[in-house]
Amino acid sequence: MAKLPKPEQLSKVEYKLPGKRWMNTPVEFKEGMYCNGTRPDYLETVDFPNPRKWAPSDEDWKLPENWKEIVLNGMKERLEKYRSFRLFMDICVRCGACADKCQFYLGTGDPKNMPVLRAELMRSVYRRYFTASGKMLGKLAGGRELTLDVLKEWWYYFYQCSECRRCSVFCPYGIDQAEITMIGREILNLLGLNTDWIAGPVANCYMKGNHLGLEPHTIKSNFEFMVDDIEEITGIKVEPSFNRKGAEILFVAPSGDMFGDPGTFTCMGYMMLFHELGLDYTWSTFASEGGNFGSFTSMEMGKRLNYKIYAEAKRLGVKWIIGGECGHMWRVVNQYMDTWNGPADFLEVPVSPITGTRFENAKSTKMVHIAEFTADLIKHGKLKLDPSRNDHLKVTFHDSCNTSRGMGILDEPRYIIKNVCNHFYEMPEDTIREKTFCCGSGSGLNAAENMELRMRGGFPRANAVKYVQQTHGVNMLANICAIDRAALPTLMNYWVPGVDVAGLHELVGNALVMKGEKERTQDLRLEDLPEKEGAENV
Amino acid sequence: MGALFSFVVVILLILIAYVGVAAVGMQSIFGTVVPYAAVLIFIVGVVYRVIKWGKSPVPFPITTTGGQQKSLPWIKQAKLDNPSGSAGVIGRMALEILLFRSLFRNSKSELRDGRLAYGSAKWLWLAAIAFHWSFLIVLLRHIRLFATPIPSFVSLLENLDGFLQIGAPRLYLTGVILLLAVTYLLLRRFYVPQVRYISLASDYFPVFLIVAIASTGILMRYFFKVDIVSVKELAMGLVSFNPTIPAGIGSIFYIHVFLVSILFAYFPFSKLMHAGGVYLSPTRNLANNSRAVRHVNPWDYPVKVHTYDEYENEFREKMINAGIPVEHSPAITPEEEEKLTEPTDDAEIPVGKE
Numbered sequence: 097m098a099k100l101p102k103p104e105q106l107s108k109v110e111y112k113l114p115g116k117r118w119m120n121t122p123v124e125f126k127e128g129m130y131c132n133g134t135r136p137d138y139l140e141t142v143d144f145p146n147p148r149k150w151a152p153s154d155e156d157w158k159l160p161e162n163w164k165e166i167v168l169n170g171m172k173e174r175l176e177k178y179r180s181f182r183l184f185m186d187i188c189v190r191c192g193a194c195a196d197k198c199q200f201y202l203g204t205g206d207p208k209n210m211p212v213l214r215a216e217l218m219r220s221v222y223r224r225y226f227t228a229s230g231k232m233l234g235k236l237a238g239g240r241e242l243t244l245d246v247l248k249e250w251w252y253y254f255y256q257c258s259e260c261r262r263c264s265v266f267c268p269y270g271i272d273q274a275e276i277t278m279i280g281r282e283i284l285n286l287l288g289l290n291t292d293w294i295a296g297p298v299a300n301c302y303m304k305g306n307h308l309g310l311e312p313h314t315i316k317s318n319f320e321f322m323v324d325d326i327e328e329i330t331g332i333k334v335e336p337s338f339n340r341k342g343a344e345i346l347f348v349a350p351s352g353d354m355f356g357d358p359g360t361f362t363c364m365g366y367m368m369l370f371h372e373l374g375l376d377y378t379w380s381t382f383a384s385e386g387g388n389f390g391s392f393t394s395m396e397m398g399k400r401l402n403y404k405i406y407a408e409a410k411r412l413g414v415k416w417i418i419g420g421e422c423g424h425m426w427r428v429v430n431q432y433m434d435t436w437n438g439p440a441d442f443l444e445v446p447v448s449p450i451t452g453t454r455f456e457n458a459k460s461t462k463m464v465h466i467a468e469f470t471a472d473l474i475k476h477g478k479l480k481l482d483p484s485r486n487d488h489l490k491v492t493f494h495d496s497c498n499t500s501r502g503m504g505i506l507d508e509p510r511y512i513i514k515n516v517c518n519h520f521y522e523m524p525e526d527t528i529r530e531k532t533f534c535c536g537s538g539s540g541l542n543a544a545e546n547m548e549l550r551m552r553g554g555f556p557r558a559n560a561v562k563y564v565q566q567t568h569g570v571n572m573l574a575n576i577c578a579i580d581r582a583a584l585p586t587l588m589n590y591w592v593p594g595v596d597v598a599g600l601h602e603l604v605g606n607a608l609v610m611k612g613e614k615e616r617t618q619d620l621r622l623e624d625l626p627e628k629e630g631a632e633n634v
Numbered sequence: 635m636g637a638l639f640s641f642v643v644v645i646l647l648i649l650i651a652y653v654g655v656a657a658v659g660m661q662s663i664f665g666t667v668v669p670y671a672a673v674l675i676f677i678v679g680v681v682y683r684v685i686k687w688g689k690s691p692v693p694f695p696i697t698t699t700g701g702q703q704k705s706l707p708w709i710k711q712a713k714l715d716n717p718s719g720s721a722g723v724i725g726r727m728a729l730e731i732l733l734f735r736s737l738f739r740n741s742k743s744e745l746r747d748g749r750l751a752y753g754s755a756k757w758l759w760l761a762a763i764a765f766h767w768s769f770l771i772v773l774l775r776h777i778r779l780f781a782t783p784i785p786s787f788v789s790l791l792e793n794l795d796g797f798l799q800i801g802a803p804r805l806y807l808t809g810v811i812l813l814l815a816v817t818y819l820l821l822r823r824f825y826v827p828q829v830r831y832i833s834l835a836s837d838y839f840p841v842f843l844i845v846a847i848a849s850t851g852i853l854m855r856y857f858f859k860v861d862i863v864s865v866k867e868l869a870m871g872l873v874s875f876n877p878t879i880p881a882g883i884g885s886i887f888y889i890h891v892f893l894v895s896i897l898f899a900y901f902p903f904s905k906l907m908h909a910g911g912v913y914l915s916p917t918r919n920l921a922n923n924s925r926a927v928r929h930v931n932p933w934d935y936p937v938k939v940h941t942y943d944e945y946e947n948e949f950r951e952k953m954i955n956a957g958i959p960v961e962h963s964p965a966i967t968p969e970e971e972e973k974l975t976e977p978t979d980d981a982e983i984p985v986g987k988e
């Protein structure tokens with residue numbers, strides 16, 4: 097594996113442009129900047145084409161004879177299926193407003209990471225094969241032959257885009273490179289050109305219900321550990337149920353929360369909250385994944401994985417669904433799930449059994465974000481909270497790309513944080529809310545072999561965290577995304593040592609005063625809470 | 635490269651018109667045939683392009699949400715940046731089209747000593763808005779030539795536009811602003827390295843063309859002073875489908891008209907179609923209400939899935955041992971038995987963890 101350069105080196109980004117025009121600059125595969133090619137068995141599991149052993153650095157990618165035809169037909173089909181695609185191929189004026197909005201450009205200085213050029217990689221081929229001027233004038237009209245080099249360039253750069261949609265906020269026409277990347281990856285998948293890190297979780301999720309490939313008994317035993325920890329901290333034994341028919345609510349979380357720090361702390365927070373409310377809910381080992389690496393592969397694969405959620409809700413006979421903290425899961429729930437696998441007319445419009453609030457905004461999907469659910473509880477005064485238990489934390493909040501630009505859940509988590517923490521500081525305005533920067537590892541880029549890319553892509557985010565660390569002493573980066581919880585600790589260690597990462601409901605769990613709990617001396621990480629002045633027991 | 639090429643093409647176009655009119659005397663071609671053809675190509679082309687876009691459906695609600703969603707009643711929704719209904723969408727689109735709201739967000743990032751800073755960058759927005767609005771007003775002012783009596787809104791525009799009351803003929807501000815703004819946009823393409831790097835010949839061409847159109851227009855109005863009565867006669871002839879070519883109109887007029895015709899004919903096949911496309915952009919013109927109202931995909935099709943029964947068949951025993959409820963009694967059918975005893979390569983599939 098490539099050696100990761102030191103932060104001092106990586107932070108000296110060169111934005112100088114090569115003298116040669118981009119069309120004449122062939123792609124160069126730099127170690128540390130790309131993921132491994134997918135193993136054949138992953139593709140076989142989901143019946144994807146061209147399973148074989150290959151490596152991106154190989155000269156020969158072992159493509160089918162007629163690969164060019166497959167790509168061009170794939171483009172044609174999608175131009176007819178997606179207005180977004182056709183329009184975005186046609187109307188860019190190359191004003192460059194999007195250029196320095198992408199964290200991968202800011203972090204690498206590679207001009208092909210400017211959203212507009214990332215799109216031009218494909219647009220040039222579109223012009224050559226699908227427009228009259230490109231067919232006649234070729235290069236003069238900005239057209240470009242589809243060659244193996246071009247295909248490799250697509251692969252390299254479509255897997256250096258985290259589908260974060262930041263560019264689309266700034267584009268005067270809303271051209272969304274995420275959409276082009278998604279379609280580009282879909283086309284690459286027609287040739288078996290996925291990455292290992294995406295195809296593996298897809299195969300796992302398809303067969304076992306979750307990305308991590310946790311089997312039902314393993315899920316259960318993981319939970320037992322968490323239940324024990326909760327008991328140690330609070331003296332209360334929570335009793336999560338699995339695959340229980342007749343529960344009122346199905347709870348679906350990203351599987352990352354069931355396995356490994358700091359996701360498990362968030363998971364403990366969920367369980368403590370639900371226990372305290374006496375909520376009639378169940379987990380499912382089959383629908384044990386809210387996230388959807390299928391959506392990083394193709395729309396069809398996304399739909400195939402997402403199917404489980406409604407199917408399981410129906411089988412168990414629940415009334416509605418709550419979803420845990422996960423970024424791309426919520427982009428999928430908000431923008432795709434109902435269209436793919438709805439209508440969920442066997443469910444009821446979600447009504448909080450505690451407050452009676454009817455979630456009108458979710459009346460068709462019947463799925464409520466846990467931050468919406470919890471914010472509503474707090475607003476109605478249904479939770480007893482002791483924010484001073486988070487006093488050892490100086491918290492800032494990272495908006496995940498998906499929940500901010502593909503949904504818009506911005507103030508619910510902030511409201512919760514302000515109620516469970518006494519020390520909350522925002523990062524600079526250009527780096528939060530709809531302008532948030534990606535963690536650098538979204539859309540399935542959170543592998544190990546592309547670590548340099550991740551650190552570079554996460555540089556703008558880390559930079560903003562560093563700012564609040566220096567100005568306010570921030571030591572905790574809160575978020576509502578499982579990929580963040582997996583990826584940000586590495587990013588923080590690299591760029592901003594001393595800042596930890598926590599899911600929102602870990603902070604809730606810390607502050608939640610439970611009926612009959614013992615005096616808390618530890619937080620959810622089993623770390624000692626600092627002695628409280630006056631030691632009053634709430 | 636692309637810039638030079640586009641520049642040469644525009645010069646050639648000017649020469650063609652000049653030679654055609656001044657040397658060859660093809661006034662009727664350049665004064666009637668070419669404009670008619672151009673307008674025809676424009677209309678057919680634009681309709682064709684818009685129909686083509688319209689034929690591709692919008693399978694998924696992919697609104698780019700630029701603010702707080704509508705959720706709980708006490709949380710303030712960003713009604714324009716994250717609209718939940720048509721009123722919000724109309725407002726959002728109106729601001730995009732009339733004021734270039736997204737472009738107004740533009741910022742500039744700078745890396746200094748390992749720290750990224752973001753500053754305001756409104757020049758692009760200012761030049762773009764100045765260019766487009768003055769272009770529109772200039773275009774509308776031309777109606778004066780094509781209608782008798784002159785519609786009152788056109789006279790009003792002229793009065794507003796010429797309020798400075800300088801010179802004779804009166805100086806119109808929009809003409810000057812148009813030329814300045816488009817020159818800024820052109821210089822930006824030359825001097826901002828990133829923009830230069832991404833620019834194609836087809837980005838320079840319309841800008842050079844518009845510079846040439848605006849320049850010939852200004853020359854004609856303030857310096858060469860073509861005979862406006864004859865020009866109106868020609869224009870009226872065109873719109874009444876009774877074309878005439880009055881004598882004595884200077885060549886500069888024909889050059890101007892030829893360049894405008896080229897712009898019209900070029901429009902549908904170029905990036906200038908952004909003017910039509912912006913209305914259709916699915917990230918902007920959809921409400922973010924897809925959890926409340928189901929969005930239907932017209933080409934949706936059934937997909938292969940892994941069902942619960944298949945899952946339970948694989949894991950039944952493990953589930954029972956772990957105390958997880960199952961659908962089917964533990965009695966195992968022979969096929970299931972076979973399946974269960976099949977060697978699995980579970981151990982090989984790495985857990986998707988850091």
Ligand code: HEM
Binds near residue numbers: 190268734823840
């Ligand atoms: C609803 C109508 C329109 C909207 C919302 C719109 C919007 C925009 C925006 C936001 C830009 C980017 C900023 C820039 O590069 O200047 C732009 C560029 C441009 N527009 Fe428009 N536009 C419209 C109609 C037109 C029309 C009718 C023309 C006719 C010639 C036109 C010509 C151009 C040109 C040439 C550029 C590129 C300028 C450059 O090279 O930098 N636009 N437009």
Ligand code: SF4
Binds near residue numbers: 189191268269
């Ligand atoms: S902001 Fe939009 S129109 Fe401008 S270069 Fe980027 S994608 Fe093209």
Ligand code: SF4
Binds near residue numbers: 260
């Ligand atoms: S979607 Fe995000 S990562 Fe991809 S090009 Fe746009 S800004 Fe960059």
